[in-house]
Structure formats: structure tokens, C-alpha cells
Amino acid sequence: MPVELSKRIKAIKPSPTLAITAKANALKAQGVDIIGFGAGEPDFDTPANIKQAAIGAINGGFTRYTAVGGTDALKDAIISKLNRDSVLSYRREQICVSCGAKHSLYNLFQVLCEEGDEVIIPVPYWVSYPDLVTLTGARPVILSTAEEDGFKVTPQNLEALITSKTKALVLNSPSNPTGCAYTDEELRALARVLIGTDIQIISDDIYEKLLYDGAHFCNLAMISETLKNQTIVVNGVSKAYAMTGWRIGYAAGNEEIISAMTKLQSQNTSNPTSIAQVAAQEALNGSQDEVYRMRDEFQNRRNYIVKALNAIDGVSCLLPAGAFYVFPNVSRLYGKSFNGKEVNSSAALTEFLLTEAKVAVVPGGEFGSDHHIRLSYATSMENIEKGVARIKEALGKLR
Ligand code: PMP
Ligand code: GLU
Numbered sequence: 001m002p003v004e005l006s007k008r009i010k011a012i013k014p015s016p017t018l019a020i021t022a023k024a025n026a027l028k029a030q031g032v033d034i035i036g037f038g039a040g041e042p043d044f045d046t047p048a049n050i051k052q053a054a055i056g057a058i059n060g061g062f063t064r065y066t067a068v069g070g071t072d073a074l075k076d077a078i079i080s081k082l083n084r085d086s087v088l089s090y091r092r093e094q095i096c097v098s099c100g101a102k103h104s105l106y107n108l109f110q111v112l113c114e115e116g117d118e119v120i121i122p123v124p125y126w127v128s129y130p131d132l133v134t135l136t137g138a139r140p141v142i143l144s145t146a147e148e149d150g151f152k153v154t155p156q157n158l159e160a161l162i163t164s165k166t167k168a169l170v171l172n173s174p175s176n177p178t179g180c181a182y183t184d185e186e187l188r189a190l191a192r193v194l195i196g197t198d199i200q201i202i203s204d205d206i207y208e209k210l211l212y213d214g215a216h217f218c219n220l221a222m223i224s225e226t227l228k229n230q231t232i233v234v235n236g237v238s239k240a241y242a243m244t245g246w247r248i249g250y251a252a253g254n255e256e257i258i259s260a261m262t263k264l265q266s267q268n269t270s271n272p273t274s275i276a277q278v279a280a281q282e283a284l285n286g287s288q289d290e291v292y293r294m295r296d297e298f299q300n301r302r303n304y305i306v307k308a309l310n311a312i313d314g315v316s317c318l319l320p321a322g323a324f325y326v327f328p329n330v331s332r333l334y335g336k337s338f339n340g341k342e343v344n345s346s347a348a349l350t351e352f353l354l355t356e357a358k359v360a361v362v363p364g365g366e367f368g369s370d371h372h373i374r375l376s377y378a379t380s381m382e383n384i385e386k387g388v389a390r391i392k393e394a395l396g397k398l399r
Contacts, residue, residue, distance in 0.1 A: 012131040016366040020350075024360035035387035037375035038360040040176060040325065042242040044297075046279075047290040050241060053282035057275045066271040069262040070097025070250070074277045077284040078250050082233070085208075086222050090252050096261045097280075099272045101206050101236035101249030104261070105132055108232055108251055109168075111260035112200055113138035117167035122153045123368035124327065126176045126204070130368075138167060142368060147329060150318060151178040155189045162193070168200040171220065174207040177367045177374040178327045179302075179320020181211060184218045191223045194230075200257075201231040206249075207323040209240035209291050212299040215321055221253075232257060239324075240291050241283040248272055248280040298324050301377040301384055308388040309375075312395055324378040327364065331371035336398035343398060346370045357394035359387050 021039040028034050057063075069075075075095045082088045098104040105128070113119060115137035121129045122143040130140040143161050145151045158169070171190075174181040182190075194201065203219045211217055221231040236249030251261060271277075302320060309317040309328050314336075317328035334344045338356065343349050346363035350373060353359045364372030377384055 008135055011134050016127050017362055020360055020362050034358050034360055035383050036360045038362055040376045041244040042378050044242040044294050046242050049286045050279045050283050054275050054279040057278035062274050062278060066274050068266045068271050071277050074281045077281045081284045088221055093255045094258050095252050096258045097250045097272055099247040099269055101234050104234045104249040104251040107261040107264050109133055109136050110264055113167055118165040119167055120161055120169045124177050125368055126172055127366050129170050151180045155193045159193045166199050168202055170202045172204040174322025176323055177325045179323045179325050181321040187218055187220055187223045191220055191227055195226050203231050203233050205233055205235045206239050210295055210298055211322040237280045237283045246276040246279055248276050301381055305377045305384050312392045324376055326375050327372045329371050330373055333398055338398050346373050357390040359390050
């Protein structure tokens, strides 16, 4: 007898970025020579000091349940980090540590949103935001942006979407998938629209450390003390410290919201892994040299991949300010065919690239923008060179 699953779970789809990464890995395991631009995770190893801290935790017996929302020591490391990097001050009661920033976002949407609420999500968006909102019964409201504006939200477009039902706005800068990052000036313009509303701002700062050409990081909480009180900062160690597998993320903000998130977490996962918490503490408190080294390497790769993609007929790619993704516009190729099969969408192009170029990318449609594809350049320069050459050759076969 078929099982009748809940309406809630039937309303969402599996994470497409993780699904594509799994598909590319399965092909690799079968011996197919796939170059993966799918996974949004650093290819670097976790820095040695961080691994050593975790080994120390295991050997020292730090292997039991901790406080649900994270240890005081890790919360203090997060408080120092936010103070040092962003001049934002928080108390321990304003911090909740979870099993990755994705978990923080899940908890946050669950405690904030319900049926009838609207959550504004600028497009192109990270794949998980709409589904995380949908799970709560609230409605994701997609805010359009223009490629000519660097995919950034304008104050006019934001204002036009705000209704009495608007519960929250998600802002992710630097952005997954476009790599665009807001300047202080641009944030100030958005702040003027948001001050005086009761909209909760969800600032997903996970790519904060990956900004290029000397750009500095800013978010809405840093722009205005008023907005700080209505902003929940979400961050984690996955991207900056090459720690995707350790699963540590955190949220900082309003004590009532944080306390509700901690209550929810006490009923679902309990604390994040004790050992990973010690590792994250070292990541935040220890030397940041490795972060800068990885960032500089990402910058070199970005420079190469953007130039190489723009040299392909039919492809145009903005220079991203941060993160490790490029989001080239490939719509000029739509309508062309190969072996009688027309390529007319980002999904079709992705399929074509997987079979003809043996290259895995993510269709822009998954991020709400079907004219684009996403490539993660968190892979070696050698792979990037080889992969882009393969893409160029395969696209040259389209007629
Ligand atoms: N936000 C964005 C924009 C991301 O790209 C990711 C990557 N998975 C996350 C949050 C979650 O990161 P994690 O759960 O690994 O901390
Ligand atoms: N954030 C990364 C990506 O977009 C990792 C996968 C995921 O969690 O979505 O590819």
C-alpha cells in the first residue's frame, strides 16, 4: 500500500545542488571522467589547526551532549568574531549554534513564519530558501532583479513588494548563485525602505569571507542600529574554513527569536556535534591566514573562469565580487540544436553539457533564472581549465 506522506513534505523538492553533485559523483564512481562545477563547497582541506583542535576534543573526552544552542566557549568565539569583523555586539542569549547554516535557516523560518505570511526572496536565489519557506506554510515572494544592475535589489523593487503580510526579507551577500555583493551605499538605500517596518531581515552572510579585489563586507545590521534589532545574522564555518562536512552554522539576533530557535532545536537535533563545536571555536579564534590564502586562490580562479567563459560564443558572464560561483547568461544559445535535439532551457543545456562535455553544472532555473547556468569554481585550476575547454568545444557543436 502506498504511504500517504504529509502535504508539507510533498510541497518541496530535494535540494537540486546536492542532487546534481550526487549525480556527478555517481558518474565518476562508474568511471566516467566528469568535471564537476556543481558542488558549492571548497575543494581545500580543513586547515590543520582546526583538525587538531577536534582531535584534541576527542582525546580529551569532549564527546557528550552540550548545551542545546552551543557551548558558551563557542558562543563567545562567535560573539568576538562578530564584534571584531562587523563591530556588532551580542550576548550569549542572542546566539544559537546549529548543524550548519542551512539548519539555522530552517529553525529561523520555522519559528518566524506561518500560513498567510510572505517572505521576500530576491531572484536569483539560493535553491533552499523557497522550499524552507514553503515548509512553514508561508509564501515565498520572489523579488526580481536585473542582470544590468548586477542582480542586485533596487529600493523601488523592494518597496513595491512589501505588503501587510510581509514577514521577512532574505538577503544573501555575497550571493549564491551570482556572486554579487552589496556596497554600503546600496545597503543604505535598502535600509531607508526597511526602517520603520516590522520586517525581519534574514542576512545570510555565509560567503562573507570570500570577497575579492579588496572589497569589504557589510550587511544591514552594520548599516543601522535600528535594523540590527530586526536582523538575524546567519553565518557558519562551512565556506570560509573549508568545513562543509563539520556542520556548524549559527544565528545571531533578537533574543526572543533565538530562544525559540533553541527550543525547536531541543526537540529535533539537540546540540550540534560537540567535537565540531570545538573545531569551529578554533576556526574563529585561531589564525585566519588560511582563510586569506584560500580567498586569494578563489580570486585567481574567478579571474580565469570569467575570462574563459566570456571568450565562448553565446556566453556572457559578469565578474562576481564574491563567493565561488559564476552565473553566465547562456540564453543566446537557446533555440540551437545538436543531433536534432533543441536546447531551449537551462535544464536542457545542463543535460547537454553533462552528456556531450562531461561537465556538471547547475541549471539557472533552479535559482529562479532560466537564462543562466551556475558553475562553482571551488575546484582546481586544472579542472577549471579542462572543464571550460570542454564546454567551449561542446557548445561549438550547437547549430
Ligand atoms: N546559505 C547559502 C547561500 C549557501 O550557499 C549555503 C551552502 N550550502 C548555506 C547557506 C548553508 O551552508 P551550511 O549549511 O553548510 O552551513
Ligand atoms: N550551498 C552549496 C550549493 O549551493 C552546497 C549545496 C547546498 O547545500 O545547496 O551548491
